Amino acid sequence: MSGRLAVIGLGPGDARYLTFEAREALEAADALYGYGPYLDRVPMRPDQVRHVSDNREEASRAEAALRHVAEGARVAIVSGGDPGVFAMAASVCEAIETGPDSWRALDIAILPGITAMLAVAARAGAPLGHDFCAVSLSDNLKPWELIERRLDAAASAGFVIALYNPVSRARPWQLAKAFALVGRHLPGVTPVIFGRAVGRPDESVTVTTLATASDAAADMATLIIVGSRETRLIAREGQSPLVYTPRAVEGAIA
Amino acid sequence: MSGRLAVIGLGPGDARYLTFEAREALEAADALYGYGPYLDRVPMRPDQVRHVSDNREEASRAEAALRHVAEGARVAIVSGGDPGVFAMAASVCEAIETGPDSWRALDIAILPGITAMLAVAARAGAPLGHDFCAVSLSDNLKPWELIERRLDAAASAGFVIALYNPVSRARPWQLAKAFALVGRHLPGVTPVIFGRAVGRPDESVTVTTLATASDAAADMATLIIVGSRETRLIAREGQSPLVYTPRAVEGAIA
Numbered sequence: 001m002s003g004r005l006a007v008i009g010l011g012p013g014d015a016r017y018l019t020f021e022a023r024e025a026l027e028a029a030d031a032l033y034g035y036g037p038y039l040d041r042v043p044m045r046p047d048q049v050r051h052v053s054d055n056r057e058e059a060s061r062a063e064a065a066l067r068h069v070a071e072g073a074r075v076a077i078v079s080g081g082d083p084g085v086f087a088m089a090a091s092v093c094e095a096i097e098t099g100p101d102s103w104r105a106l107d108i109a110i111l112p113g114i115t116a117m118l119a120v121a122a123r124a125g126a127p128l129g130h131d132f133c134a135v136s137l138s139d140n141l142k143p144w145e146l147i148e149r150r151l152d153a154a155a156s157a158g159f160v161i162a163l164y165n166p167v168s169r170a171r172p173w174q175l176a177k178a179f180a181l182v183g184r185h186l187p188g189v190t191p192v193i194f195g196r197a198v199g200r201p202d203e204s205v206t207v208t209t210l211a212t213a214s215d216a217a218a219d220m221a222t223l224i225i226v227g228s229r230e231t232r233l234i235a236r237e238g239q240s241p242l243v244y245t246p247r248a249v250e251g252a253i254a
Numbered sequence: 255m256s257g258r259l260a261v262i263g264l265g266p267g268d269a270r271y272l273t274f275e276a277r278e279a280l281e282a283a284d285a286l287y288g289y290g291p292y293l294d295r296v297p298m299r300p301d302q303v304r305h306v307s308d309n310r311e312e313a314s315r316a317e318a319a320l321r322h323v324a325e326g327a328r329v330a331i332v333s334g335g336d337p338g339v340f341a342m343a344a345s346v347c348e349a350i351e352t353g354p355d356s357w358r359a360l361d362i363a364i365l366p367g368i369t370a371m372l373a374v375a376a377r378a379g380a381p382l383g384h385d386f387c388a389v390s391l392s393d394n395l396k397p398w399e400l401i402e403r404r405l406d407a408a409a410s411a412g413f414v415i416a417l418y419n420p421v422s423r424a425r426p427w428q429l430a431k432a433f434a435l436v437g438r439h440l441p442g443v444t445p446v447i448f449g450r451a452v453g454r455p456d457e458s459v460t461v462t463t464l465a466t467a468s469d470a471a472a473d474m475a476t477l478i479i480v481g482s483r484e485t486r487l488i489a490r491e492g493q494s495p496l497v498y499t500p501r502a503v504e505g506a507i508a
Binding site: 011015016017018019020021024058082083084085086087089090091092093094096097104105108110111112113114115118119121122123125126127128129130131132133134135136141142143146149150152153154156157158159232234235236237238239242244245246247248249 | 369403499503
């Protein structure tokens with residue numbers, strides 16, 4: 001028996017964002033590991049076994065999956081969005097680094113998916129059309145001072161900023177603080193996009209400005225994009241506006 | 255007749271990275287616009303018309319496609335990777351903003367794709383597992399001084415950096431300069447990944463360090479990921495190393 005681990009990005013929402021590569025790997029798996037709501041999105045055969053774990057149990061999920069692969073199973077770990085962006089791929093690497101030496105010889109494939117910022121950006125226009133960054137607002141895994149420093153650096157240098165994990169029950173104040181921080185560098189009219197559950201029946205994408213953006217509009221499943229000084233808004237009658245960041249900046253040589 | 259424009263991300267490489275949504279939209283199109291090498295990747299029906307344009311003709315391609323949609327056609331514009339990341343979606347928005355008012359009423363859908371940094375990251379491990387940014391090194395569209403400022407801000411604040419458009423015949427020196435700039439903030443052992451043509455027969459992904467990274471290893475089709483101080487390398491016998499950036503930073507509260 002020759003085990004194999006596929007770390008699979010489902011993309012946001014339903015199967016429309018799934019790649020062909022990801023679907024094939026899901027079909028080839030004997031066992032699927034993941035957070036329940038992600039596993040619920042995957043069509044399963046009766047001979048496939050589900051191993052459901054909680055949202056915060058990434059490390060133990062990765063270890064359990066690797067043990068299973070070492071026994072010869074074809075295992076899939078599923079992530080929403082892309083597994084490499086604030087998700088399971090880093091947990092799997094960490095488990096391999098700290099686990100038995102034999103795990104380094106296992107067959108591991110990481111399959112990319114549509115991460116939330118790309119899906120939300122597409123719904124709104126092209127806010128990520130120029131240089132941008134992605135920052136997780138969760139201070140469970142890093143000091144809040146570091147998050148502040150990164151937001152400051154990004155906003156002052158003109159990056160569009162995608163905010164992952166903006167808020168949770170245990171982290172109620174971080175998002176309002178983040179808006180205030182970037183507001184020291186950006187005018188109040190800067191477009192801000194709240195995207196939630198893109199590709200699902202309860203999808204919601206709203207466009208507002210930095211001056212009026214409220215942290216109350218976000219929850220754990222929300223991805224927020226804060227524009228730069230260059231980000232523009234095109235009003236459209238009877239349709240939501242298009243938000244985009246032009247590819248060219250004034251002062252370019254061409 | 256009711257026209258429609260789909261701006262479609264093909265992902266890198268072959269059809270394995272195509273989403274179901276993108277495939278459906280390609281099949282529904284009467285006419286496809288794009289750069290030749292991207293259009294060559296799309297299976298076409300005899301009744302579909304190809305409109306090939308050059309790599310640098312984004313603005314005129316977007317305008318031609320919008321005129322076609324205004325006449326009632328179902329049009330697809332294809333981009334490699336994701337159309338919202340240094341690609342066609344921003345050009346389409348710009349054409350709508352500067353074009354006839356009637357274009358604002360057109361039916362426009364932007365369909366996300368796997369952008370190069372996600373595909374290269376997945377091949378290497380999980381280098382984008384923590385906060386990261388994407389910077390285009392092309393100074394055709396922005397002043398070089400702005401690129402320098404952004405690289406400086408990103409490297410000093412601990413972002414992993416994905417470099418798009420690292421080099422071209424007309425821009426031979428920018429990448430070496432970029433490595434030197436981030437090297438003021440990062441140790442020579444910092445992992446650097448060169449990814450080229452992921453998902454294609456001539457795919458190449460190599461891992462090196464900032465001290466030994468050479469701009470000669472890159473061309474127009476290369477995507478480069480420069481790690482942060484936290485980025486780690488796991489050696490594996492008989493396999494390429496895994497590169498990942500842990501989700502947790504020392505000093506976190508949990």
